[in-house]
Amino acid sequence: MPSFSTEVPHTLGQAEAQQKLESFLQKIIERYKDQVSDIKGDWLENVLDFSMTTYGINIKGKLAVEEDKVRMDGELPFAAMMFKGKITNEITEALQKALA
Numbered sequence: 001m002p003s004f005s006t007e008v009p010h011t012l013g014q015a016e017a018q019q020k021l022e023s024f025l026q027k028i029i030e031r032y033k034d035q036v037s038d039i040k041g042d043w044l045e046n047v048l049d050f051s052m053t054t055y056g057i058n059i060k061g062k063l064a065v066e067e068d069k070v071r072m073d074g075e076l077p078f079a080a081m082m083f084k085g086k087i088t089n090e091i092t093e094a095l096q097k098a099l100a
Contacts, residue, residue: 036052059087
């Protein structure tokens with residue numbers, strides 16, 4: 001399965017960055033409520049395992065909060081490859097806003 005990845009630097013430290021991102025999935029639901037469904041996520045220490053469906057496309061991955069950056073790695077079905085850039089850009093933008 002094809003993958004995507006993005007990194008967003010921050011100067012918050014791991015604990016504060018993770019605190020800001022605790023509600024990340026809720027913010028995604030609010031912002032994209034007409035486009036995203038079946039959002040699930042579980043934190044294990046500083047890593048969020050998540051999954052969601054958008055336009056019938058299942059996306060799953062991990063969001064790791066580190067001391068100076070947040071890294072998201074995920075998987076996309078082949079049918080979504082033509083939207084990979086848009087998906088990555090939207091996620092990067094949402095992470096930047098969440099960490100601001």
